[in-house]
Amino acid sequence: MSFVTTDEQKALRQSVRSFLESKSDEAAVRAAMVSELGFDRALWEQLAGQLGLAGLAIPEEYGGSASSMSDLAVVMSELGRFLVCSPYFASVILATNAFLESGDKEVCLAYLPRLAAGELIGALAVNEQTAELAPDADTTTAEQGGADWTLSGEKNFVLAGLAADVLVVSAAAPSGPSLFVVDATHASVERTALSVMDMTRHQARISFTQTPATLLGEAGAAAAVLSRVAEIAVVALASEQAGAAERCLEMAVDYAKTRFQFGRQIGSFQAIKHLCADMLLEVEAAKSAALYAAEQGDEAGAEATRSAHLAKAYCSDAFMKVAADNVQIHGGIGFTWEYAAQLYYKRAKSSQVLLGTPGHHREKLAACSGL
């Protein structure tokens, strides 16, 4: 572990932050979250084009900039801070890594350059009854006729499912769970928006009826590929959670300094002060867990796996606690629709559950720790 922030990372954070401060303030978030597709296309194109963030995770041979997980973590934490409504996580983290980890150079060459440029938006359609990218229980099936595959079945909880142009889908093939690439706009694909608590992160239910599909990687390899994709994704998500949690603390502290009750700033009361101190402990511990997991995350291995589970378990509960404490410190106004505290509270819940609950990851962490 180094925990050293490079000058490049500092510059990256600064540029993303200034960009989002002007382009994704609370009003922009609220506008995007009630839009049909749940994101602002102009913002997406600038993130991908002007800032070049869509290609961060992609090797140069496919048109990306081959950055480290620690760089990605910087971007994710800023996206979390601003609650950005964006297919970034779905496309740049989930779908892109599914392509990459498949090892299928031909298909990668066909899609990754456009994903890296942000011209295509990808999504990963694996979950049916669980949220953990575990394809073993897939009821979606793949049938082969000659060289062609078709998929039939239904996927649930697909992030950016409506926004996506291309889907990576897991399905039960004769040789086991396999990954496929599907044109999201094909007539046989039916996409339904889910009603979700966290409106800053739209999700869809997607059904396939004999939908033409291209095999991605080797048939039967989905479980291994997705296991590594999930590991990378929870590390990215942990950074997003830590960034959002830090913003909740700042909101709470700012309010505590400016809100007067009993003729005093409420931040002068020990009950509030100590709650804020505990929030800081959670925030910094979450940042530590996310940073460490990102440092370990570039290469697969036992420590990458362990630190990913630890980061997701810890950051999930830390963000949830800090978001709830932020509501509490704001009192009644924190509970109103019009105030931003509720957006973070709901984001904290969706992030906590996404890709496996903290309890799920603690169980995995125990299994990685000699238990």
Added chain:
Amino acid sequence: MSFVTTDEQKALRQSVRSFLESKSDEAAVRAAMVSELGFDRALWEQLAGQLGLAGLAIPEEYGGSASSMSDLAVVMSELGRFLVCSPYFASVILATNAFLESGDKEVCLAYLPRLAAGELIGALAVNEQTAELAPDADTTTAEQGGADWTLSGEKNFVLAGLAADVLVVSAAAPSGPSLFVVDATHASVERTALSVMDMTRHQARISFTQTPATLLGEAGAAAAVLSRVAEIAVVALASEQAGAAERCLEMAVDYAKTRFQFGRQIGSFQAIKHLCADMLLEVEAAKSAALYAAEQGDEAGAEATRSAHLAKAYCSDAFMKVAADNVQIHGGIGFTWEYAAQLYYKRAKSSQVLLGTPGHHREKLAACSGL
């Protein structure tokens, strides 16, 4: 549920409290806890004789006063409040109820009148590896030769094991786990004091080598009898815990009012005030649980079982938390040997574990609650 305290109960509490205030103050507790047998015989004789408390749980036909569990709960909570070092729980609750629940009139007639008078001290020797009065795993064995039984094996965690005159012992007999009465002073009985954290409650390891024993009740009936004895005992223990917890709160509040730091009573700081308020919630909830379980405790049944598990689970953790908070509010002095806070802290731990951890009882409570 009535939660009505009768005038008789109020009078009982008052008389026990005044008695213990003069006879079992902290100095008396410290003297008794380092004595060889761990109790003050004069105090025991007065409790049994002058106050008539040893016969509370015993029907009149055996020389007792046939009081209700709610009455017993009053006594137990006062004993808890003063951390009284006494074989009361071992003899009056555990051993006495083992006699009674066995339904063995002949043996009861032989022992209960003297137990009711406090002339005999009883103890219950069941536990070997667990603390839950579960005789199924007994390695202690009972052999029958004609009408005579002998016991061989070792019992652990026997409350008042050194102080006792007579032991009720569980052992594996041919027809299953059975209960026996043993003369604690018999030469074949070897008693060793355990080194315990909570010195106000001495325990012993007791080994039997072909020790003569009298069968108590029916052979093979130990599990059923002890299950009910455990139910009664945890209700009594819960009352003791609630009483001791209440005393911890009082100590903490008194100290918070008289200790000055930063030129203020520390009880004027919100951190301390709110901790005390939370302690009150725990104490009153514990009292509620203990009172309810005592009201339900006179007759066996589903609600008696459920409320006993709930009371032991809740009161255990409430007392432990309140005892730890009391140390915290006292700061450094609370951590010293010479200050009473540590005695309650250690008593809280022994009480928490005795007759099954809170986790054990929550699991049972879940099983009683449709899970």
Added chain:
Amino acid sequence: MAEQDDDSWTERLRDDVRGWLAENWDPALDVPAWWQRVADAGWTAAHFPADKGGMGLPSQASGIVREEFTTFGALAPPGGLGMLMAAPTILTHGTPEQIERFVPPILNGSVGWCQLFSEPGAGSDLAGLTTRARREGDKFIINGQKVWSSGALQSDYGMLLARTDFDVPKHAGISWFAFSLNQPGVDVRPLREMTGQALFNEVFFDDAEVPVEDLIGGEGNGWAVTQTTLFYERVGIGAGGSFGRAPNAGVKNGIYPQTSAGEAAKAFATPSGPATVALPDLIALAHAKGRADDPNIREKLATLACYTDTGRWTARRSVVADDPATANRLALLGKVAQTRIVKLAAEIGMDLLGPEAMLWPPDGPDGGRFSEYFAFSSASSIYGGTDQIQRNVISERVLGLPREAGPSKTAPYREVLESQRATAERSTR
């Protein structure tokens, strides 16, 4: 969880109610006529004195009466904030004339009440309110703003706290009014909450009026009157309240959505709004989700059982306590006891749902009620006085710990406000 009331008076009361209903329940009556009949018989507030429209029974009687009405299938006596808070407050502090004028319309359900206490700048510090009541002849002119008024849109009257004097110390300048909402100077605006619903309202006063004879408890004595109101609120929000299970009283201007008492009884029997998520719901959900054997879930549900039952039992101990100090001590714990129940129940619900916890009504199991309850649960430690305020109150009034030093309690409130404004300016500069 069998429970027995071994007090024989409660059994007698239940018999009396059933007997009376057998003779009097008429589903064809309109709601006002039925409630008038109920009130005339004394059932609405059986725990009130006999000469004040009640029967002089112990306080748990009102809950028992409502249980029997509901079990019988009859429309229960009116409840709502009027019964919960306004009636007992006016009974305690009102003049005989005021009691005569305000209490009967609460008991017969013809007038609905809301609370007009909190302000944007006066939440936890309720006494910091600045809504102004200026005396003009035989009336007061009201200007200012209130917030967090639940049911204000459906109410005829509000319990209004306003400052009648800025030149005396903070707590001495407050008065408590029975305030008619049916007048031009009042603007009620729904306030949308995190749940997406608008249970609460903002209420704006622009030269609204209240006659002098509707001032309860005397000018400048409002803070003392408020303590009574808040006491009944705490008892009600805590685990022991019985009016939450009663239909709301008098819908604004006497208009009822149902045409007959029978229809109203049916509507009341069908729960509406964000239903509470309680232990039995979660046990059923655990089975439905195949998690009933999960030791971590069992541990949490058992803990919830402990919180729920001890909350209920402690509330009961408060009710049957034979000295007021004990009753008060236990009643004051109700709110914080309730918070931990609500938060743990909400958390277990989310835990059991797994990925479906991300859904929201109308999606998600059971119409998304568990998600909605989770959002709602964040407010449980805020409404009715934050948990921080509850703990202050408990530690000071029950445990006798010292109050915190604050700005002068004796300075005219005008000066306190000015100095506060100066500090705020300094700290934002």
Added chain:
Amino acid sequence: MAEQDDDSWTERLRDDVRGWLAENWDPALDVPAWWQRVADAGWTAAHFPADKGGMGLPSQASGIVREEFTTFGALAPPGGLGMLMAAPTILTHGTPEQIERFVPPILNGSVGWCQLFSEPGAGSDLAGLTTRARREGDKFIINGQKVWSSGALQSDYGMLLARTDFDVPKHAGISWFAFSLNQPGVDVRPLREMTGQALFNEVFFDDAEVPVEDLIGGEGNGWAVTQTTLFYERVGIGAGGSFGRAPNAGVKNGIYPQTSAGEAAKAFATPSGPATVALPDLIALAHAKGRADDPNIREKLATLACYTDTGRWTARRSVVADDPATANRLALLGKVAQTRIVKLAAEIGMDLLGPEAMLWPPDGPDGGRFSEYFAFSSASSIYGGTDQIQRNVISERVLGLPREAGPSKTAPYREVLESQRATAERSTR
């Protein structure tokens, strides 16, 4: 839990240490001679400036050096409170002459130090101390009492805070002395703790003396000096300290229990006293008790893993931070992070033991260490500043939240004490 330092200087440092030890480690030397050799080479405080006996390396160097010494089997450089707190304080606030006089005997381990800060009446409120230092010619005369001095019986010097002026405001009348314990006016009495051990002492001063030239940082400037001492204490108690793993320095009067450095190294390699109960111990215990598959235990141990690792990583981030504000922000969290680790570890240990949790040394698994650790754990939120004080400090110094109003900060402390006495009398009457 593989960890890699990708900073190449640390690898170079490790090589240097190993190389030096290969040439210099001599187990036959007596301890003072060995430690003199170590100090002369600059290893004791490699993070100190080169002209102050160190090597000018980053602060994590001292931990790395000690690791390598221990791995090599050599007696590690001296640690203890002198290295942890006294040396950096004197380095920061002392005169060149004082640094020259006090620091080298710390680096070569010939003089052991303890802390003389807390008093019976000044715990959380350390600045409320009343031990008096009265100037008489070229010395100060000390009267009063200290408490919670760990190692005072084994130390030659104490970091003494005493009040040199009662007629100025509370924080302005305090001075920081390097105080010799080896004199007649000092009485050190062991203080028995809940664990039955006496790690701490009470220290009584009866006309004890300290020469003027041992006043560090100037008269009346002790509070500022203390902040430096406390900063190093916090860093040390928190998850990041490295001197806890080092042998204590100079046992009183230069007498060492071991005759040779080799023996001392062996003694240090064998842990003594109430050993910490850490995650690996508990994982082993879970297996030994057949509870490794229990989901509730797994959940708790995983949580402990989270606390432990995030505590370690946050401490590390503090060490490598390139701005002092971040370093301080993270270091200040160390103590509260440590509390939750200790308390959870102690609780899991008890949980795993079942009925054996009731036992006490010498009975119980592993000699009763888990029970002893549980008793000890209650102090983790108290020693080194209670968690309440830590949270005050974090919220004020890191988050910038306002201090609480207290008694006047400008009044002469004598008056504050008098008014406090009056309040106390009133409240106990």
